[in-house]
Amino acid sequence: AMKTLLLCVGLLLTWGNGQVLGEPLVSNQELQEMSTQGSKYINKEIQNAVKGVKEIKTLIEKTNEERKSLLDTLEEAKKKKEEALGETRESEMKLKAAPGVCNETMMALWEECKPCLKQTCMKFYARVCRSGSGLVGRQLEEFLNQSSPFYFWMNGDRIDSLLESDRQQNHILDAMEDSFTRASGIMDALFQDSFFTHEPQDTRYFSPFSLPHRRPHFLYHKSRLARSLLPLSPYGHLGFQDMFQPFFEMIRQAQQAMDVPFHDPGSQSPSMDFIREGDDDPKAVCKEIRHNSTGCLKMKDRCDKCQEILSVDCSTNSPAQAQLRQELNDSLQVAESLTQRYEELLRSYQRKMSSTSTLLGQLNAQLGWLSQLANLTQGQDQSYLRVSTVTSHVSDSDSPSRVTEVVVKLFDSDPITLVIPEDPRDNPKFMDTVAEKALQEYRRKNREE
Numbered sequence: 001a002m003k004t005l006l007l008c009v010g011l012l013l014t015w016g017n018g019q020v021l022g023e024p025l026v027s028n029q030e031l032q033e034m035s036t037q038g039s040k041y042i043n044k045e046i047q048n049a050v051k052g053v054k055e056i057k058t059l060i061e062k063t064n065e066e067r068k069s070l071l072d073t074l075e076e077a078k079k080k081k082e083e084a085l086g087e088t089r090e091s092e093m094k095l096k097a098a099p100g101v102c103n104e105t106m107m108a109l110w111e112e113c114k115p116c117l118k119q120t121c122m123k124f125y126a127r128v129c130r131s132g133s134g135l136v137g138r139q140l141e142e143f144l145n146q147s148s149p150f151y152f153w154m155n156g157d158r159i160d161s162l163l164e165s166d167r168q169q170n171h172i173l174d175a176m177e178d179s180f181t182r183a184s185g186i187m188d189a190l191f192q193d194s195f196f197t198h199e200p201q202d203t204r205y206f207s208p209f210s211l212p213h214r215r216p217h218f219l220y221h222k223s224r225l226a227r228s229l230l231p232l233s234p235y236g237h238l239g240f241q242d243m244f245q246p247f248f249e250m251i252r253q254a255q256q257a258m259d260v261p262f263h264d265p266g267s268q269s270p271s272m273d274f275i276r277e278g279d280d281d282p283k284a285v286c287k288e289i290r291h292n293s294t295g296c297l298k299m300k301d302r303c304d305k306c307q308e309i310l311s312v313d314c315s316t317n318s319p320a321q322a323q324l325r326q327e328l329n330d331s332l333q334v335a336e337s338l339t340q341r342y343e344e345l346l347r348s349y350q351r352k353m354s355s356t357s358t359l360l361g362q363l364n365a366q367l368g369w370l371s372q373l374a375n376l377t378q379g380q381d382q383s384y385l386r387v388s389t390v391t392s393h394v395s396d397s398d399s400p401s402r403v404t405e406v407v408v409k410l411f412d413s414d415p416i417t418l419v420i421p422e423d424p425r426d427n428p429k430f431m432d433t434v435a436e437k438a439l440q441e442y443r444r445k446n447r448e449e
Contacts, residue, residue, distance in 0.1 A: 026390045034424070034431050038385035038408065041435035049370050056363045057196055060187065060356055067180065067352045074173065074349060077342045084335035085166060088159060091328035095154055098321045102314040109309045110149035116303035118144060121289070121296035129286035136290055143293035152309045154325070157297040158332055165339050172346060175260050180353060183257040187360075190250045244371035251364045258357045260350075385410050385435055392423065404430075410438045413445075 118140055126133050151157070190196070289295040300306040314321055389407045404420045418437050424430040 031387050031390070034387045034390070034434075035383055035385060037431035038387065038435040038438070039383050041432045042384040042410070042439065045439065046370070049366060052366050053363065053370065054196060056359055056366060057191055060359045060363070061191075063352060063356045063359065064184065064187075067349065067356070070345070070349050070352060071177075074342070074345050077338065077345050078169075078173075081335065081338040081342045082166070084331060084338050085162060088162065088328065088331040088335045091324065091331050092154060092156075092159055095321065095324045095328055096150075098318065098324055102312050105312055106149040106153065106309055109305050109312070110152075113149070113152075113300070113303055113306040113309060114144045117296060117300060117306055120299045120302045124299065125286070125289055129289070132290055136293075140293045140296055149309050152297075152300065152306065153312060154328060155310075155332055157294055157300075158336070160294060162332070162335050162339055165343070169339075169342060169346060173349075176346075176349060176353060179257050179260045183254040183356070186250050186254040186257065190247065190254075244367060247367050248364055248371075251360050251367070255357050255360050258353050258360075260353070385438060387434075388415060390424065395419075395421075406434050408434065408438050410442045413442055416441050 118137070121140060122133060122137050125136055285295065300310075386409045387406060388409065389405075391405045392402060393405065395401050395403045401421065402423065404423055406418045406420060407415050408418065409415055416438050418434055418441070420430070420433055420437070422430055422433065427433075
């Protein structure tokens with residue numbers, strides 16, 4: 001009770017702009033000096049925001065250079081992969097042209113392989129997929145009746161998977177390259193602007209926004225894109241938020257251009273890893289089996305008779321054919337390895353694009369902060385922060401201590417009251433603390449609104 005009474009007495013003895021318990025009044029000149037010091041801090045924040053924009057721009061350009069280097073690696077990997085695919089196709093054609101042998105053995109195994117393969121695939125499909133088992137079963141039976149055991153013997157399913165992967169990979173790279181080309185065109189137009197190339201002025205008060213009678217220089221874009229995004233009025237009555245709008249729109253378009261999905265899940269081939277462990281996307285597997293019965297051939301390792309087809313040795317009757325088959329298997333392994341390597345590089349390339357998109361998002365956020373400052377400082381006398389009162393009293397807490405209460409206006413805000421556990425006479429950086437807290441409070445209120 002005594003503590004509360006003392007606090008009330010202290011408050012009653014407080015008057016004017018800062019006289020507390022008989023202490024000298026904070027003069028208007030001192031208030032002006034404090035306002036000047038706080039405005040300098042806000043001014044530094046503006047400079048830091050501009051600097052941040054240019055740092056993000058530098059990172060975007062660095063990421064783009066890394067992307068170009070990765071593209072060179074991709075092109076080399078693509079060349080090696082396609083050479084291996086060509087050798088595989090050539091080996092396949094030679095083997096197909098060789099005289100048929102082991103027909104009786106293979107056909108007998110094939111007749112036992114087909115029902116096992118159909119049953120295995122249909123069990124899997126019924127367990128994992130929602131509907132369409134009857135239709136899939138009829139399609140699969142027709143497909144197996146028209147197929148040849150030599151397709152198995154020559155690893156035809158592996159060859160088909162490689163060719164499909166090659167088609168998909170080419171499509172993906174083309175799509176990503178097209179997207180990045182469009183995004184790069186937008187970024188080039190954006191970064192040519194003098195706002196991104198000139199260094200901030202190093203003056204007592206830096207303000208890139210104090211242009212009351214003319215438009216800011218960064219609106220005079222040479223690019224048709226920028227002009228089309230914001231038609232310019234000859235009178236200059238737009239707010240600064242509107243004046244930054246071309247930047248926001250250009251960055252948004254660049255991000256959209258790079259938002260390219262790496263894979264269409266419906267077009268992926270089901271992997272044996274999923275069939276064994278069930279840890280892949282079941283929708284992709286179901287869709288492929290519904291549209292392409294060769295997906296079921298990936299389950300051949302569950303059927304002994306199908307496996308026996310792969311191990312049939314015809315070398316006694318045709319040593320040359322055995323040699324051709326070995327060449328095919330060897331080229332298949334090389335092509336599969338190079339295809340996997342190319343896939344990994346494609347994913348790295350996509351991550352590089354994603355990094356650029358993220359940086360563009362950061363750039364837009366930083367420009368948003370700048371445009372907010374610009375809108376607030378337009379037409380002002382550069383006194384971003386104005387101190388109206390400074391009072392000192394004992395805090396009402398379990399451990400009473402002397403605190404300073406400062407009331408300020410920041411930009412166009414209502415008065416903001418800040419309680420600082422310091423005395424301005426003891427700390428030359430006192431107004432930096434006040435300005436930082438005022439800025440935090442102002443941004444918090446803006447977010448809530």
